[in-house]
Amino acid sequence: MKISHVDFSGWQANKVTIFTGAGMSAESGIPTFRDRMTGLWARTDPMEIATPWAFRAHPQRVWDWHVHLGGAVLTASPNAGHRAVADLEQRGVHVTVITQNIDNLHQRAGSTKVIELHGNLLRLKSFVDEEAAFAAERPPMICPVCNGYAAWEEHDPYANRDDLLAIQLLAGPVPHCPGCGALLRPDVVWFGEPLAPEALDAAWDAVEQCDLLIAVGASLEVEPAASLPWRALQKGARVIEVNPAPTALAEHCHASFAGSAAEVLPTLLASLWATT
Ligand SMILES: [Zn+2]
Numbered sequence: 001m002k003i004s005h006v007d008f009s010g011w012q013a014n015k016v017t018i019f020t021g022a023g024m025s026a027e028s029g030i031p032t033f034r035d036r037m038t039g040l041w042a043r044t045d046p047m048e049i050a051t052p053w054a055f056r057a058h059p060q061r062v063w064d065w066h067v068h069l070g071g072a073v074l075t076a077s078p079n080a081g082h083r084a085v086a087d088l089e090q091r092g093v094h095v096t097v098i099t100q101n102i103d104n105l106h107q108r109a110g111s112t113k114v115i116e117l118h119g120n121l122l123r124l125k126s127f128v129d130e131e132a133a134f135a136a137e138r139p140p141m142i143c144p145v146c147n148g149y150a151a152w153e154e155h156d157p158y159a160n161r162d163d164l165l166a167i168q169l170l171a172g173p174v175p176h177c178p179g180c181g182a183l184l185r186p187d188v189v190w191f192g193e194p195l196a197p198e199a200l201d202a203a204w205d206a207v208e209q210c211d212l213l214i215a216v217g218a219s220l221e222v223e224p225a226a227s228l229p230w231r232a233l234q235k236g237a238r239v240i241e242v243n244p245a246p247t248a249l250a251e252h253c254h255a256s257f258a259g260s261a262a263e264v265l266p267t268l269l270a271s272l273w274a275t276t
Pocket of ligand 1: 126143144145146147148177178179180181182
């Protein structure tokens with residue numbers, strides 16, 4: 001890794017964007033969403049079960065799979081890489097994290113500005129059944145608790161989203177929204193679903209406004225997220241890649257370190273802010 005061999009003098013960065021992928025959480029022991037699990041769910045293909053079609057057909061089975069994944073997330077801890085990013089923010093640097101991970105580990109480490117491109121496994125939202133809404137004779141209502149389509153009309157107009165936050169990803173029957181009765185699901189982007197437009201807009205803003213972008217453990221294979229570091233380069237930001245398996249970005253960015261987040265980030269961030 002030879003971080004000490006890169007001369008960072010003159011790298012004045014006022015706004016830093018840290019873009020993280022699965023590699024960021026690998027050392028915390030979190031399997032990637034695409035990887036098959038071991039044990040009970042070893043024969044289940046994530047690309048078949050983490051979809052809106054699977055949930056419509058077998059909500060309990062899909063819920064159970066997410067509860068199992070949630071168990072791995074809840075027992076994991078932020079690693080030295082997550083902590084180094086959070087420490088940088090606490091030192092007064094303007095840091096925005098854009099993550100493809102759904103494990104909440106940046107927040108648990110202490111980062112406060114986190115854009116979650118693929119959602120958060122530990123947060124729930126209502127299941128919006130587009131097919132049922134289309135087939136219904138009356139237009140769908142928007143439930144004030146979950147902001148999803150109401151399945152019936154006896155919702156509580158005084159309810160609020162706090163009710164929903166008390167419901168957790170726990171083993172048992174699939175929970176329902178206390179307002180409208182809609183089935184609840186993890187607030188993650190499933191296969192076949194688009195990214196949330198608000199998250200994507202916020203990510204583009206963070207990329208276009210930063211002076212320095214550090215891409216950490218992101219394979220850069222899936223659009224539109226893969227374009228984010230390239231956009232930062234186009235806009236004139238300095239770009240660094242940290243990845244045990246460097247991507248095509250490594251040849252075009254300003255510095256590249258073939259190592260893991262926990263190995264590289266603490267030293268890298270200390271080097272950068274020691275010289276600016
Ligand atoms: Zn609802």
